[in-house]
Amino acid sequence: MINNDAVIIKAVLLVTIFLIILIGIVLIFLTRIKNLKERLNKHKEDLAVIKKENVIIQTQNVQTQSINSKRFNYLNAIFTSIQDGILLLDNNRNIILMNPQAQRILGADDNVFFDKTRIHHSKLYLKIDDLIQKTIDVDQPITNIIDVQEKYFELFMAKIYDKYSELSQLGILISIRDVTNQFKIEKLRQDFVQNVSHEFRTPLTIVSSYIETLKMWSDISENYREEAFRIIDFELNRLQKILNQLLDITNLEHNKVMEEISVSKMIKEILPSYRRIAMNRNIKIEVLESLDENVLILANRLLFLQAFSNLLENAIKYTYPDTRIFIELSATKSEVFVAIKDQGPGLPDEDQASIFERFYRVDEHRNSQTGGSGLGLSFAKDVIESFDGKIWVKSKLMEGSTFTIAMPKHIEKRN
Numbered sequence: 001m002i003n004n005d006a007v008i009i010k011a012v013l014l015v016t017i018f019l020i021i022l023i024g025i026v027l028i029f030l031t032r033i034k035n036l037k038e039r040l041n042k043h044k045e046d047l048a049v050i051k052k053e054n055v056i057i058q059t060q061n062v063q064t065q066s067i068n069s070k071r072f073n074y075l076n077a078i079f080t081s082i083q084d085g086i087l088l089l090d091n092n093r094n095i096i097l098m099n100p101q102a103q104r105i106l107g108a109d110d111n112v113f114f115d116k117t118r119i120h121h122s123k124l125y126l127k128i129d130d131l132i133q134k135t136i137d138v139d140q141p142i143t144n145i146i147d148v149q150e151k152y153f154e155l156f157m158a159k160i161y162d163k164y165s166e167l168s169q170l171g172i173l174i175s176i177r178d179v180t181n182q183f184k185i186e187k188l189r190q191d192f193v194q195n196v197s198h199e200f201r202t203p204l205t206i207v208s209s210y211i212e213t214l215k216m217w218s219d220i221s222e223n224y225r226e227e228a229f230r231i232i233d234f235e236l237n238r239l240q241k242i243l244n245q246l247l248d249i250t251n252l253e254h255n256k257v258m259e260e261i262s263v264s265k266m267i268k269e270i271l272p273s274y275r276r277i278a279m280n281r282n283i284k285i286e287v288l289e290s291l292d293e294n295v296l297i298l299a300n301r302l303l304f305l306q307a308f309s310n311l312l313e314n315a316i317k318y319t320y321p322d323t324r325i326f327i328e329l330s331a332t333k334s335e336v337f338v339a340i341k342d343q344g345p346g347l348p349d350e351d352q353a354s355i356f357e358r359f360y361r362v363d364e365h366r367n368s369q370t371g372g373s374g375l376g377l378s379f380a381k382d383v384i385e386s387f388d389g390k391i392w393v394k395s396k397l398m399e400g401s402t403f404t405i406a407m408p409k410h411i412e413k414r415n
Helices: 004-082 100-106 124-135 179-218 223-248 263-279 301-318 365-369 376-386
Strands: 087-089 094-097 142-148 151-162 166-176 259-262 284-289 296-301 324-331 337-340 391-397 400-412
Touching: 087 100, 094 100, 100 124, 100 166, 100 324, 124 166, 124 179, 124 337, 151 179, 179 223, 179 376, 259 263, 259 301, 263 284, 263 296, 263 301, 263 324, 263 337, 296 301, 301 337, 301 376, 301 400, 376 391, 376 400
Parallel strands: 284 324
Antiparallel strands: 087 094, 087 166, 142 151, 151 166, 259 296, 296 400, 324 337, 337 400, 391 400
16 A cells, blocks of 8 residues: 555656646747747838838939939930030040030941941041040140141040049040131131232222322312312222121121021012112113022021122122123022022133132223222122032123022921
């Protein structure tokens, strides 16, 4: 009996110990589960924070991309809109960037970005390439004027560096500006000023001579006095014409405002005034027109009108009395033509090539009678050519002359 009790007691103790151990294990397990839940909740909170931060970062990235895209569009628009040609070369002289103006000036296409040899046919670029080494050798920007096939270009070259490191050179920036018109105008003014003093000398000498005679002699006959005043008046008018031409040429550089001009409409507007002048010599002016008023050219209105007026006044001046002057207006797909045909004495073949030269005179006697300055046709030529137009003359002795202006057609208005 005692043994049975001992066994029972021992069994109870073992069960109790097992239960205690089991409870301990359960408690440990529950504690760990609790800790795990806390860590899991903390992790979830961290994940929520991270997710929220990621959303903020993504939103900021989208906004940054949008801003960068807008900046790129603005920069691209500015780069494309700049009127100068812009090139960017890397340190190996490969073309990285080139705006449309530079492509037009250099005659390059998009393939030049992949093969720089494709631009080596350009004589302008070959001259630019010669100056690149000079830019590399110096530490300051270079400005230069170069001429290629009677065209003039102003070049600006400078090294460009990394924004964050002045010692890290990225390449070379080149700016190209077509200054041909400015050079033509400057040369025109220089030549005029150089020659005009010679042209002033003759009329001023004549006027001075007659004035001295009138001052020194009181018993001059009335006929001589009247003739002296007539000649003085004539020479002063001639000087006035030369001065007007001087002002016109001096103002060429300032009259750069271009506009669309209907040649047909412009000529119809000014023709009544010239018909009145022509009537004094019984000359009729007829317009032979196959040109619509909607056909336009691009030019400075005042300068083009002055050039046309010089030709028409020339025709009225030299056409024989009791004859006609014909103005013919026509156009092709690319050009507009204005031809003025007179019925005057015509021009010798040897003079036709020189008729547009400054101060050139076919016949000194004829010009002294009409007061010609030898500048009107030269001025007309300079004006027309400054608008990329052409002017020429065809003439036969005793049959008359035809002066023709050809201008690039601008656009045709659509109703």
